[in-house]
Amino acid sequence: MEALSIEQARDYDHKRYLWPMGFGIILLIGALTSVGLYAGMTLFLFSAPLITYGVIPLMDWLIGKDSANPPEEALAALESDPYYRWLTYIYVGIELVFFAFLAYVVGTFQLSWLEWFGLTWTTGILTGVSINTAHELGHKKPRLERWLAMIALAPVAYGHFYVEHNKGHHRRVATPQDPASARMGESFWRFLPRTMVLSVASAWRIEKERLARKGKCAFSSDNEVLQAWAMTAVLWFALMAAFGTQLLPFLVLQAFLGASLLEAVNYVEHYGLLRRKMDNGRFERVQPAHSWNNDHIVTNVFLFHLQRHSDHHAHPTRRYQALRHFDDAPELPTGYAGMILLAYVPWLWFRVMDPRVVRHYRGDIRRANLQPGREEKLLARYPAADAAGEG
Amino acid sequence: MRKWQCAVCGFIYDEAEGLPEEGIAPGTRWEDIPDDWTCPDCGASKDDFEMVPTD
Ligand SMILES: [Zn+2]
Numbered sequence: 001m002e003a004l005s006i007e008q009a010r011d012y013d014h015k016r017y018l019w020p021m022g023f024g025i026i027l028l029i030g031a032l033t034s035v036g037l038y039a040g041m042t043l044f045l046f047s048a049p050l051i052t053y054g055v056i057p058l059m060d061w062l063i064g065k066d067s068a069n070p071p072e073e074a075l076a077a078l079e080s081d082p083y084y085r086w087l088t089y090i091y092v093g094i095e096l097v098f099f100a101f102l103a104y105v106v107g108t109f110q111l112s113w114l115e116w117f118g119l120t121w122t123t124g125i126l127t128g129v130s131i132n133t134a135h136e137l138g139h140k141k142p143r144l145e146r147w148l149a150m151i152a153l154a155p156v157a158y159g160h161f162y163v164e165h166n167k168g169h170h171r172r173v174a175t176p177q178d179p180a181s182a183r184m185g186e187s188f189w190r191f192l193p194r195t196m197v198l199s200v201a202s203a204w205r206i207e208k209e210r211l212a213r214k215g216k217c218a219f220s221s222d223n224e225v226l227q228a229w230a231m232t233a234v235l236w237f238a239l240m241a242a243f244g245t246q247l248l249p250f251l252v253l254q255a256f257l258g259a260s261l262l263e264a265v266n267y268v269e270h271y272g273l274l275r276r277k278m279d280n281g282r283f284e285r286v287q288p289a290h291s292w293n294n295d296h297i298v299t300n301v302f303l304f305h306l307q308r309h310s311d312h313h314a315h316p317t318r319r320y321q322a323l324r325h326f327d328d329a330p331e332l333p334t335g336y337a338g339m340i341l342l343a344y345v346p347w348l349w350f351r352v353m354d355p356r357v358v359r360h361y362r363g364d365i366r367r368a369n370l371q372p373g374r375e376e377k378l379l380a381r382y383p384a385a386d387a388a389g390e391g
Numbered sequence: 392m393r394k395w396q397c398a399v400c401g402f403i404y405d406e407a408e409g410l411p412e413e414g415i416a417p418g419t420r421w422e423d424i425p426d427d428w429t430c431p432d433c434g435a436s437k438d439d440f441e442m443v444p445t446d
Contacts, residue, residue: 141398141441170433171400210401280412286434314429316399317439 002073009077012070013321018301019084022133023091025051025302026126030098033122037105045118048125052261057338060296067295069324078322085145085319088136088304092152095130099123099155100239106250107243120250124257127156129302131262136304138162139316150228154235156258159228160203167210168202170316174273174290175283176369180263184272184357185371185378187346191267192260264340268292269309272357273330274369286313288329289360295325299335307336330360358382395421395440400433403443 010016029048036044043050070078078084102123106116130152138149138161146162153159165180172178179198182191207225208218216222240247273290275283288310294300300307304320310329311318332339333352342349361367364384371378392407404410404424409417413431415424421442429436 139399167400170435173433282431285429285431313434315436315439316433317435 004074004077006077006081009070009074009081012068012074013078014066014068015297015301016083016321018297019087019304019321021301022087022304023094026091026094026098026129029122029126030094030101033102033119036118037109042112042115042118045115045122048122052125052129052337053341056298056302057334057341059298060335060338063297065295066297066300067325067327070322075318075322079319081321084321085140088133088145089148091130091133092137092148095126095133095152095155098126102126103239103247103250104243107239107247116250120254121257123250123254125261126258127254128258128261131156131158131161131258132265132303132306134162135165135306136320138166140319141317150224150231153228154231155255156262157229157232157236157255158259158262159232160200160225161262162228163206163224164199164203166316167206168199170286170313173286173313174270174275174369176274176372178270180266181270181369182267182272183369183371184354184365185350185374188264188267188343188349189346190371192263195263195266196259261340264343265303265306265336267343268332268336268339270369271353272365272368272370273360274367276367288314288326291329292332293325293329294332294335294339296335299337303336307332330356332356354378354382392418393421394443396443397430397433397435398439398441399435400430402430402432404440 029051032044032047036042036047102119105111106119106123111119134149134152137145137152140146149162150159153162169178169180172181174181176183179195179202182188186194203225204218207223211218211220211223214222219226221227236247236251239251269292270290271292273292275286275290277283291309291313293309294307296307305323306312306320308323308325310326311323315323333356342352357368358365363382365378365382366384392405394406395404396402397404404421406420407417409415409419410431411417415428421440424437426437430439
């Protein structure tokens with residue numbers, strides 16, 4: 001196997017010229033929001049939720065999938081092609097400019113209640129989707145990218161994610177101990193407060209233990225959770241100093257909406273999946289079978305291949321352009337954008353997803369990650385007896 | 392002897408100690424660990440590790 005050059009490897013990336021849409025969509029939403037603002041069309045102020053929950057799921061359905069993988073010999077060249085990482089850096093710049101613009105508008109314009117809400121929701125979607133870009137950057141080894149990840153998380157006040165995701169979620173994924181892995185029978189609305197509260201607690205514990213090993217106290221300037229939160233404090237105070245303290249409810253609500261969007265994606269990614277506990281008490285190694293994947297093109301472009309999630313857990317520092325699809329990994333019926341819509345309606349979610357979990361475990365849901373207290377109900381509905389011995 | 396750290400979760404592989412419970416004897420050099428070996432804590436591949444200076 002001979003490694004390819006960057007030029008040769010480019011041909012294997014079918015989405016090469018689509019990736020700039022990752023920030024292109026932010027520019028488009030910025031343009032639509034400005035039109036709405038200056039032409040007085042309130043509907044346009046809702047452009048981010050309309051695109052996220054309407055246009056993107058529809059386009060996924062219309063445009064379909066691309067499951068092509070770059071060959072092994074192209075991976076190193078794709079990985080080192082600077083084009084791809086520059087797109088993520090540009091994204092962060094655009095996020096910050098648009099966020100400041102929205103804060104300026106909300107702080108200084110005379111707005112109706114509905115206009116205020118539309119702008120706040122659009123901001124929440126912007127900062128929520130940006131957590132995905134921060135996720136891509138926060139997994140990389142270079143310091144610059146880790147810093148950009150923290151900066152991208154500042155508007156949405158979710159900097160602890162940077163610590164919890166890498167050192168918490170990646171270790172405990174698909175176990176009952178992971179606050180960011182949803183359980184079968186757990187509705188999104190129960191998952192949301194659990195994951196939000198326990199993720200903060202987990203991030204804090206991880207940093208406290210890390211600093212203790214270095215002989216430092218948790219309230220040290222080396223605490224990365226505190227560093228990230230300090231960035232939010234500086235940014236929010238600067239905006240309030242510039243555009244007025246009446247911005248506070250806007251800042252808080254958009255942060256909550258943004259974080260809930262990320263947590264809806266988290267809910268989808270590992271729903272019901274469970275690693276087996278081994279005799280020594282440890283959980284089996286993380287496998288492709290422990291993540292839900294999807295190859296719909298549109299959502300994959302906007303989320304930097306996040307939906308090739310099994311490969312992401314196998315190679316967390318691998319860059320998005322080099323992530324691969326696995327035929328035998330659990331597959332969702334549509335992209336994450338459509339799936340989060342479904343997640344908001346629990347009875348519909350359970351109807352679509354529970355049978356998929358059952359099939360994945362060949363009828364034996366005792367092998368799934370079940371919501372405590374709902375085991376009996378679930379087992380009555382999906383009896384494991386007929387499946388015994390088969391799996 | 393060197394140490395290698397998982398860039399994702401922070402797990403440290405110490406060549407001096409090896410990982411006897413996984414059948415990797417003390418003193419096993421990083422290069423001699425199979426390429427398909429993964430981080431025992433988070434499942435990350437060997438590529439996700441970086442060398443750490445020993446204290
Ligand atoms: Zn690891």
